[in-house]
Amino acid sequence: MDEAGRDAISLHELVLENGRSASPFVWRIRYALAHKGLAFESRPVGFTGIPKLFGGRFKTVPILQHGDMILSESWKIAAYLDRAFPERPLFSHPAEHAMVQLMDAWFSAEILRRMVRIYVLDIHNATRPEDRAYFRSSREQRLGGLALEEVAADRETRLPALREALGPLRAQLAQHPFLGGEAPNYADYIALGAFHWVASCSTLPLLAGTDSALRGWLERGFDLYGGFGRDPRMRPLFE
């Protein structure tokens, strides 16, 4: 390990009222750090706390500090971690990196977008009280001016399309224990991060009880690296 490698790492994480890390993008980096066996200090922050950090330099979490290096955006942080800590690489080859970016583009468009519409009111209700007004106004603007309650009103009718859109994960998991094959890779961390996000706040189980392909993978994923993501605050993902 080089000089830089010995410096402490800290991670600014978006937390809910109950203290649980909730951002799907932060979870990607939590898994990336665990993948590399890197310890880090957690720095909890709420939505309205982010602009108060580092003179307002960042608008989103995760924010990673490593010695003098401070950076945000999960893809940039992942690339930095592979440069600073080349052992146990997150990406075996530039083509694997490109393929996971393509997976992320699909996952954001077809899965995360649907999850937002179904869980946005649950997220609101689970955030720290001081974050709720900001969360509501920023999200209602993004959702075309609808009240969060209006967006949530038809959420049960939207669930089947989300479940169907998860089909490619099921197809992959019929062939391999992880999305990355025999071992988990960054695609697993992207997808697991989204399920952690939902499990942090959900009042509507996302998956059918019979969805054994996803259940098996989620159990394996949550168990990774000593099960650092498991805790009793997680709400059921299965009906």
Next chain:
Amino acid sequence: MDEAGRDAISLHELVLENGRSASPFVWRIRYALAHKGLAFESRPVGFTGIPKLFGGRFKTVPILQHGDMILSESWKIAAYLDRAFPERPLFSHPAEHAMVQLMDAWFSAEILRRMVRIYVLDIHNATRPEDRAYFRSSREQRLGGLALEEVAADRETRLPALREALGPLRAQLAQHPFLGGEAPNYADYIALGAFHWVASCSTLPLLAGTDSALRGWLERGFDLYGGFGRDPRMRPLFE
């Protein structure tokens, strides 16, 4: 190159009335062979000719022959090619292989499925006359008993959803010249194969004239390996 490597390679390809190779799965293997710099002899076959080959052993093309080895299914053929011809590998690492399988699962569910509904009548009309009755009855059965003409009737209203579903490709191509990054990989060949299929028979341009991200990549993709897929029988993909 080993003993096996010196044997001739032949590829059974599904062809249309005009003689053009049309199967998206065959195109994957045409690109895979070109990627490796392997020459092959083309063996054209129509839909109803497949069961007459090799004593009815195979139901689908591509079928690859290499010396005594005869095998079908594009993923199996791709894996065989990397074993028999390890130079210029299709997959740099098992994780890249797994990621392309996941891309294929997404692409089949969200893209190919929509393309079938839009172009199935065009494909029918372009097949060899002796294949049309079989093609019609097998596809009408798969499409829930609707006549191909009924399926095609609303195809223009289905086009916007297909164009939107191609968003992940555009996002990737905003960052890299190919889906695989700086160089094309098997994900490019999967996607290019689908566009070759459509270009073989389309009477309805798939893409908007303003879709420059996809246009640039398609031009680069069709130019690969001496532009072996380009020919005057291709129909316009852009409005």
